[in-house]
Amino acid sequence: MLVLAFDTATAAITVALYEWTPGEGAVPRGTAEAVDRRRHTELLTPSIANVMAEAGAAPEDLSAIAVGVGPGPYTGLRVGLVTARSMGDALSIPVHGICTLDIIAWATGMDEPFAVATDARRKEVYWARYHSFRARATEPAVGLPADVLDGAPHGLPVVGEGAALYPEILGEVGHEPLLPTAGALAELTVARLAGLKGPDLLPPEPLYLRRPDAREPGPRKKVTRA
Template sequence: MLVLAIDTSTPDLIVGIVNSETGDTVGQRIIEDTREHNEQLTPMVQEALSDAGLTFPDLGAVVVGCGPGPFTGLRVGMVSAAAFGDALGIPVHGVCSLDAIAQGIDFDATPHALVATDARRREIYWATYTQGIRTDGPDVVAPGQLELDRAVDVISIPEHLGEKLPEGLGGVDKLTLKPLPANLVAVADLATTPEALVPMYLRRPDAKEPKPKPKSPAIPEVEL
């Protein structure tokens, strides 16, 4: 089965077409460090399909990263995935984006791992894994305040945030992995009926309702 995979949980915009039986990625497009998720997502899906010589009716399912991630970017990916699924009449599976990143780690060589992404506001989203199984998280914290229950052998984290981790993690090998399409599909259970998509925001959106403006004293009180 050919699966459309989408992730907008990080500053990167990631889409790809994956053969779920072989795990091969037959078409993939990535734009790094962008804020144009909304404008670029659909054209990138069309380009990935074209690269693979496919069209939308060839797809059998959609997999989308549900975060954790910032409100606006995450919503773009999930709403688009739901729209594609509804238009094509195919199932849409949501997965934890950190789980997909962890799928790229060699757990035979490094059994215990920390996976973190940029949460903005000088914070990180994080989770820990042992032999590929999530053991703690996801959660959000300032990198310098991160406390782990056990030591880890490897860390996947954006390069500019790795140096802000606690001193005890300074000597641990660091990678910068992405939730690639093949790994998004690998952590999805395509054999089950998908549940409703639930975004992992982990905190309130950046946008806030404006405070009410005080009424001008020139406006008289009127009783109705």
């Protein structure tokens, strides 16, 4: 099983190709990482091509595609989802979505409770709490940094870029990993496809928690002559 994974829901443009075999489990075949809040469109497709070339793999070799579904800013998130769905349609292979917060949580490997927070801009964060890296305790939400710890046990660790942006509220240490990685996304997807426990696989649809900033213009106002 050869799985191509990528996520563009944050500032990270991250791509990975993993192969799963019953004897070896998930083995990385190629990865590409970049951080750029404005160039998701320009960087994603070349990164995919480079990773495939590095592994000596052709698109026809892929068994599935995994993509982060957010939450995240509208524009970057849309780039990854449109690319994943287009490739899946062209290759007639399944496309699986994973919550981006779950990707970060999986990469921690933490077995004790914690929370994940990413940057939602406007002085807010996207966040969720977890029982462990395999099990989410709350639904994804967007709000003020203080919301992450409201009602939570004292000293709950918080990881992710959102936590690093507001250390005075979410704690001074323990924020790694800051951003999602496609390696974690691929490992999580392969684990679920192999029947192991972990966050649910989702349809490749965007997880928007608020409306995009860009809106269609309304009708022109009528002008009446005096």
